[in-house]
Amino acid sequence: MDKYDFNAIEKKWQKYWEENKTFHAEIDKSKPKFYALIEFPYPSGQGLHAGHPRPYTAMDIIARKRRMQGYNVLFPIGWDAFGLPTENFAIQNKIHPKTVTKNNVAKFTQQCKSFGWSFDWEREIDTTDPNYYKWTQWLFLQFFKAGLAYKKEMAVNWCTMCKVVLANEEVVSGACERCHGEVVRKVKSQWMLKITEFAQELIDGLEDVDYPDRIVHSQINWIGKSTGAEVDFATTVGDNDVLRVYTTRPDTLFGSTYMVIAPEHPYVEKWADKLSNIDEIRDYAAKAARKSDFERSEIAKEKSGVKLIGVSAVNPATGKEIPIFVSDYVLTGYGTGAIMAVPGHDQRDWEFAKKFGLPIIEVVKGGDIEKEAYELDTDEGVMVNSGFLNNLGVPEAKVKITQWLSENKLGEKKTNYKLRDWVFSRQRYWGEPIPVVFCESCAESPRSDGVRPEALGWIAVPESELPLMLPEVENYMPTDNGESPLSTLESFINTTCPVCGGPAKRETDTMPQWAGSSWYYLRYADPHNDKEFISNEALEYWLPVDWYNGGMEHTTLHLLYSRFWHKFLFGIDKVNTPEPYLKRTAHGMILGEDGEKMSKSRGNTVDPNVLVAQSGADSVRLYEMFIGDFEKTATWNTQGIKGCKRFLDRVWALGDMLVDGDEFSEKLAGSIHRTIKKVGEDIEELKFNTAIAAMMALANEIYAAGEINRAELRTLLVLLSPFAPHLASEMFESFGFGLVHEQEWADFDPELCTFDEVEIVLQINGRIKDRIVVRSGADRNTLLAAAKANDIINAAIAGKEIVKEIIVTDKLVNIVVK
RNA sequence: GCCGCUGUGGUGGAAUGGCAGACACAAAGGACUUAAAAUCCUUCGCACGAAAGUGUGUACCGGUUCAAGUCCGGUCAGCGGCACCA
Numbered sequence: 087m088d089k090y091d092f093n094a095i096e097k098k099w100q101k102y103w104e105e106n107k108t109f110h111a112e113i114d115k116s117k118p119k120f121y122a123l124i125e126f127p128y129p130s131g132q133g134l135h136a137g138h139p140r141p142y143t144a145m146d147i148i149a150r151k152r153r154m155q156g157y158n159v160l161f162p163i164g165w166d167a168f169g170l171p172t173e174n175f176a177i178q179n180k181i182h183p184k185t186v187t188k189n190n191v192a193k194f195t196q197q198c199k200s201f202g203w204s205f206d207w208e209r210e211i212d213t214t215d216p217n218y219y220k221w222t223q224w225l226f227l228q229f230f231k232a233g234l235a236y237k238k239e240m241a242v243n244w245c246t247m248c249k250v251v252l253a254n255e256e257v258v259s260g261a262c263e264r265c266h267g268e269v270v271r272k273v274k275s276q277w278m279l280k281i282t283e284f285a286q287e288l289i290d291g292l293e294d295v296d297y298p299d300r301i302v303h304s305q306i307n308w309i310g311k312s313t314g315a316e317v318d319f320a321t322t323v324g325d326n327d328v329l330r331v332y333t334t335r336p337d338t339l340f341g342s343t344y345m346v347i348a349p350e351h352p353y354v355e356k357w358a359d360k361l362s363n364i365d366e367i368r369d370y371a372a373k374a375a376r377k378s379d380f381e382r383s384e385i386a387k388e389k390s391g392v393k394l395i396g397v398s399a400v401n402p403a404t405g406k407e408i409p410i411f412v413s414d415y416v417l418t419g420y421g422t423g424a425i426m427a428v429p430g431h432d433q434r435d436w437e438f439a440k441k442f443g444l445p446i447i448e449v450v451k452g453g454d455i456e457k458e459a460y461e462l463d464t465d466e467g468v469m470v471n472s473g474f475l476n477n478l479g480v481p482e483a484k485v486k487i488t489q490w491l492s493e494n495k496l497g498e499k500k501t502n503y504k505l506r507d508w509v510f511s512r513q514r515y516w517g518e519p520i521p522v523v524f525c526e527s528c529a530e531s532p533r534s535d536g537v538r539p540e541a542l543g544w545i546a547v548p549e550s551e552l553p554l555m556l557p558e559v560e561n562y563m564p565t566d567n568g569e570s571p572l573s574t575l576e577s578f579i580n581t582t583c584p585v586c587g588g589p590a591k592r593e594t595d596t597m598p599q600w601a602g603s604s605w606y607y608l609r610y611a612d613p614h615n616d617k618e619f620i621s622n623e624a625l626e627y628w629l630p631v632d633w634y635n636g637g638m639e640h641t642t643l644h645l646l647y648s649r650f651w652h653k654f655l656f657g658i659d660k661v662n663t664p665e666p667y668l669k670r671t672a673h674g675m676i677l678g679e680d681g682e683k684m685s686k687s688r689g690n691t692v693d694p695n696v697l698v699a700q701s702g703a704d705s706v707r708l709y710e711m712f713i714g715d716f717e718k719t720a721t722w723n724t725q726g727i728k729g730c731k732r733f734l735d736r737v738w739a740l741g742d743m744l745v746d747g748d749e750f751s752e753k754l755a756g757s758i759h760r761t762i763k764k765v766g767e768d769i770e771e772l773k774f775n776t777a778i779a780a781m782m783a784l785a786n787e788i789y790a791a792g793e794i795n796r797a798e799l800r801t802l803l804v805l806l807s808p809f810a811p812h813l814a815s816e817m818f819e820s821f822g823f824g825l826v827h828e829q830e831w832a833d834f835d836p837e838l839c840t841f842d843e844v845e846i847v848l849q850i851n852g853r854i855k856d857r858i859v860v861r862s863g864a865d866r867n868t869l870l871a872a873a874k875a876n877d878i879i880n881a882a883i884a885g886k887e888i889v890k891e892i893i894v895t896d897k898l899v900n901i902v903v904k
Numbered sequence: 905g906c907c908g909c910u911g912u913g914g915u916g917g918a919a920u921g922g923c924a925g926a927c928a929c930a931a932a933g934g935a936c937u938u939a940a941a942a943u944c945c946u947u948c949g950c951a952c953g954a955a956a957g958u959g960u961g962u963a964c965c966g967g968u969u970c971a972a973g974u975c976c977g978g979u980c981a982g983c984g985g986c987a988c989c990a
Contacts, residue, residue, distance in 0.1 A: 125990090127990095128989090128990050130990090166990075169989075169990065170988080170989065170990085171989075171990080242988075243988075251988080252988080253988040253989060254986095254987080254988055254989080255988075255989045255990095256988085256989085257988095300908055300909065301908090303907080303908065304907065304908055304985075307906090307907050307908080308907080308985090308986085308987085310907095419987095434905095505987090506987065508987080509987080509988070511988090512988065513988095514988090598988065599988095599989085599990065600988095600990085603990085637984090637990095638908080638909080638984060638985080639984060639985060639990080640985095640990080641908090641985080642907090642908095642985065642986080642987080643985085643986095643987065643990090644990080674909090674910095674983095674984095675983085675984075677983085681982090681983095683983085683984090712916085712917090712927085712928075713916065713917085714916060714917055715917080715918095717909095718909085718910070719909085719910075719983065719984080720916075720917090721915090721916070722916095723915070723916060723929070723930095725915085725916090725929055725930070726915090726916060726928070726929055727929095728928090728929070729916095729927085729928045729929055730928085732928090732943095733927095733928085735942095735943095775916095775917070775918085775927085775928095776917095776918070776919095776926085776927080778927080778928095779917095779918075779926065779927035779928075780926095780927085781927095782927055782928075783926080783927065786927090845923075846923095847922075847923050849922090849923095849970085849971080851970075851971090852922095852969095852970055852971045853971095854923065857923070889970080890970055891970090892922090892970055892971080894922060897922050897923085898922055898923080898971090900922080900970055900971065901970090902970045902971095
């Protein structure tokens with residue numbers, strides 16, 4: 087046979103698949119459907135990196151196997167193309183982001199095709215295409231109309247030198263990544279989406295889907311449900327100015343010796359004239375404003391704060407007057423922006439109390455509050471120093487104090503979520519324009535036509551006017567006042583109000599990149615529909631997604647956002663299932679050869695396309711799957727490809743050892759059935775590495791046997807075809823077996839998977855003494871008798887008392903002696 | 905700091921609580937070759953030993969068990985996420 091010319095073979099089959107639209111899927115109700123989804127790539131300028139082929143090849147293997155199992159498979163691809171890197175690249179290189187995107191998409195397309203992934207290219211989508219973002223805007227309007235989009239003052243990162251709003255990622259230890267200028271937090275009015283309204287549903291829905299535990303945990307944690315109570319503390323200002331706090335530990339109320347409010351708490355300014363040290367407090371608040379929530383809540387840092395002089399509060403349980411502080415470890419975004427501090431039982435409070443010399447009272451027995459706060463997550467502990475709660479256990483105390491608060495109108499039971507609403511505005515050019523206008527006259531004359539109070543004056547662009555096109559401009563540079571680049575375009579801003587017909591101004595912020603990726607899986611099912619975002623027919627046939635694989639880094643944001651959108655759409659009857667993804671798995675990242683995350687600056691990136699040119703797509707595909715446990719981080723090693731290339735060469739050369747035969751030979755039948763079982767099961771469990779190892783082992787065995795018959799080769803190629811589709815297709819065809827992708831997946835006979843004989847380990851006290859071979863499935867008595875007939879075992883037990891005999895079929899005999 | 909994950913030969917990694925190191929890479933020795941590449945064969949955790957073998961070994965400390973890489977408690981180290989990177 088000729089040498090394995092991967093270049094020619096791979097080009098040939100890629101052309102064949104493209105011309106024949108082999109992997110194009112249409113609705114076909116005679117077949118079960120299977121919707122396989124990968125996270126669509128962000129088309130960056132560098133092209134595919136070594137991390138892309140891992141999840142894509144994995145899902146391609148599953149998709150190809152499912153087709154051979156008789157499923158109608160939808161395996162789509164598209165581009166998540168809006169976003170910051172493209173915009174920054176465009177600004178730096180003075181190329182329009184649209185052009186940058188076009189070039190990058192072309193590069194990605196060519197590279198994806200060279201890997202032979204069985205994507206349905208007829209369904210390609212691009213989030214920056216007006217035909218796509220028309221529906222992203224339409225979906226936003228549904229949120230808006232449902233009252234789930236609202237405006238709120240939120241802090242953004244503001245670089246004082248570049249005068250632009252920065253993403254968190256662009257802020258490096260308090261300074262601008264590019265110019266190293268000082269970054270402050272600037273308050274801006276922003277569009278928000280009320281994901282918090284779905285907090286409980288997002289938790290509950292996790293019970294109906296097949297996600298790994300680690301993903302379920304991180305979602306639940308992110309949502310951060312807690313139950314506790316809201317408690318009102320009277321203040322010395324008067325009855326109207328009670329300070330409301332949220333606590334998960336109402337049982338510790340008697341131990342609250344001071345209060346802390348966030349520096350941004352509205353009472354600071356409200357009480358300004360009563361506070362003799364207001365300047366100091368304002369100064370502190372200004373400093374806190376520069377820090378991110380992340381920096382502020384770090385437990386390791388030195389606690390800071392300022393006592394309010396002039397106003398104090400009253401602990402409702404003890405009746406004692408207690409001081410109020412501002413401190414940046416209390417955040418406005420969570421709870422009420424104020425806490426009751428219980429230094430005996432909260433470590434942050436304890437540190438704060440130590441620093442400011444505040445009393446620390448033990449109210450739950452069990453720890454040593456001289457040394458540290460006694461925090462407990464179990465429900466152990468007995469109440470002390472707590473009046474009517476004394477001697478109760480913590481759970482009882484919680485119930486009793488909550489009742490007492492409620493009876494005395496001082497507070498009530500409350501469930502809280504850490505989850506915050508989604509900041510949906512970006513002051514950037516390269517995103518979907520938010521399709522609303524502001525009408526001053528409508529804002530001034532309140533109407534009763536459905537405009538919600540929080541959106542007063544904000545009017546939806548009529549759906550018939552979508553898409554609201556991103557204006558094609560020369561200047562997409564950021565403005566120096568923090569507004570979106572669109573704000574400088576008079577022709578864009580000025581419009582008429584769809585309600586009153588008067589002059590109105592368009593919203594100039596754009597949507598975050600998350601918007602387009604929150605619903606793309608729906609569009610894939612019906613990508614060319616210009617009447618609806620998806621047709622009912624496509625929805626009912628293709629949805630939900632059967633298997634979605636993506637990175638762990640997306641499990642709290644993207645995955646939660648898209649579940650949120652889906653749940654909203656389910657609520658308004660636009661989709662037919664409560665969850666978008668039936669099964670979600672996550673791959674591990676690929677690190678550079680030095681064990682560090684691959685990045686340009688570290689210089690440890692690997693260009694997979696160079697490797698495809700050198701060793702062929704099949705070899706690179708195989709290596710990416712062989713590199714290690716799919717769900718774990720893996721370190722790249724270019725040398726490793728060699729072993730995979732060698733294996734494919736050996737498979738190719740099997741053609742020289744081919745003999746006739748319609749059935750498996752006696753010599754290989756057992757091994758082949760076992761390999762069929764192993765490969766099939768391993769693919770379902772994402773254990774691609776061991777599936778490949780099993781095929782390598784079979785190939786080694788065939789080489790040792792010296793020949794392979796047609797039935798055996800045919801089966802081996804079927805098993806290998808999802809992994810190395812080009813080589814398998816070519817060999818299949820050249821030996822007259824037909825088209826491999828049209829074959830049925832291989833079956834195994836469980837009876838032929840067993841071994842006739844097995845090796846049994848003989849142990850004394852758990853230590854291996856000898857090994858014997860017995861027929862497989864031998865019963866306990868037989869095994870024990872065989873063990874006792876063994877000389878080494880006999881010698882070891884002679885004169886000793888047998889305490890225990892452990893016999894495990896097909897594994898071992900362990901005799902415990904004294 | 906919080907949440908999630910990981911730690912096994914020179915390297916990547918295998919191992920339903922039951923033979924640690926499958927399958928590969930690298931390395932060393934050999935065959936073929938004028939030579940090189942490719943290919944094929946052999947060796948390959950560590951210590952002692954010529955060998956047979958004996959002991960030891962899965963980050964560290966402790967526990968459960970007849971039996972622990974695997975389960976439990978603690979420690980250390982690394983990785984990912986932390987809400988405007990995607």
